[in-house]
Amino acid sequence: MRNYGLLSMLLLVCSCLSNNPKEASLLESAVPKTYVLSSSEGIQTRNDVVYLNAQKYSGFLYEFYPNTQDTLFINGYLNGLLHGVCKKWYAKKQIMEERIYRQGAKHGKQVAYWENGNKKFEFIAQNDAYEGELKEWTFDNKLIHLAHFKNGQEEGTQKSWYDNGKIRANYVIINGRRYGLLGTKNCKNVSDSIFVVK
Template identity: 50%
Template sequence: MEHPVRLLNNALLFLCLTISCQKIESPNRLVVNADSLNWVNKGKLKLYKGTPFSGMIFRQDTLTGDTLYIENYQLGLKHGIFKRFYPNQLLFEKREYRKGKKEGLHLGYWENGMLAFEYQLENDVYHGSLKSWNRTGQIIKSLNYTRGQQLGHQQLWDDNGAIRTNYIIKNNRRYGLLGTKNCINVSDSIQ
């Protein structure tokens, strides 16, 4: 008797997991050129013909036909991958949204293809590392966040690589070089 009950429980569990993992999409998902779309902004919602828009919007350069951006919406909210491009078709930025909130890895690039920024977000706030680089590839920012709050090692550099700010946040307190005007390194003041 125990074996059929366990089999039934496993079958029900499998069915529930299968149904809950289904992608929710609007049956009226559109793919539209932004130049031909007449929509209304209502707060964070995008409305098209009075209903929340679900679909993909893109814009092309009028002279070259190159794609300038691609945006995805679900039920009027940003949802999915957003990409913007330089006129030379190189990726400018790639961001992800879920139900109108920033999520996951957000990347930005300089015109030369070098990485400009790399941010981790969760539920619309920074969560994880936040890094930025200048046009030559020199890191200029390395910050760490937990649920929108700075935590751990934080560093900023000048474009030439000289450290500007270097501190740690532990137990809601900052320890180290903050980089404010009144703050100088001990080694600079001893001569």
Template identity: 45%
Template sequence: MENSNQAGFHNVNGLMYKNQKPYSGYIFSFFPQTTDTMEVSGYYLGKEHGNWRKYSINKTKTESRLFVNGSKEGELKACWPDGRKKLNYHFFNNEYEGNYKEWNYQGQLTLNLNYHKGYEEGVEQMFYDDGKVRANYIIKNGRRFGLLGTKNCTNVSDSIFKN
């Protein structure tokens, strides 16, 4: 494991080099003016590889993800600096696969999407910060059905049946 501030590291077109050679190993970086770890990232023959981790200044893990030979794989988890959930994605072969969720700083779910081979598929939901539905639709065989929220859409019950 080596410090990213050491001379010789540079990134060219997405590949990490050390002393003009593709780098294999882990690199860490510190927060400025501290010895607190900010990020740990791995490489194999210059490509992103292995478990990557990021931390907040208060030492909370804020992100963890996996790369295999330059390809995003598995689960990406991220948290706000205080440790609360921020996002959770899944990858297979460098594409979104499965459930994809995001939360705002208050902990409210704002995105709940589903992917298959990099494309939206299934139930897709978006919410405003207050929890109200922004969009709620289903993608089936490449077609979208449901409340899109693209032109100030509101639920029928919200617009017609107000007292």
């Protein structure tokens, strides 16, 4: 019974994950409030569809870290497909990922964290495709990738950096064409192959 209370608390926290909180809440509310341990007998996954006793599962699957009551993950399902909020944690109760799905496809804000709590990446997805801004960071919180997408395709400013802060790529996509520093060529930085470095 204690586990259900913990899971209910977790679900309340999950409602703020989408770039549109109302949409995340609607997606979440569509998932029946039933909870099954993912390692339970009768749970099977075939072609990304989850079944409980040979029926497409609707509800939440969760799992604990071995020999603890610490939650490893909790995922929402509707008709066997990921739906609503999905969360993963590191062993010390530190959040690892917060994702939102709609009928099996990523939809809404997708965020992952390093074990130290810093963000690893953040992007918006629509129907399993990137939409808008994508950012990636190093473990020590240095931005290493900034990209923009439209309908899953790069569009606009695209930048990436090496861990030391040196630019790796800096270009713009306009109408499907790239303009600017595209990055490495033959395993060498383009700027190193153009300029003599002493």
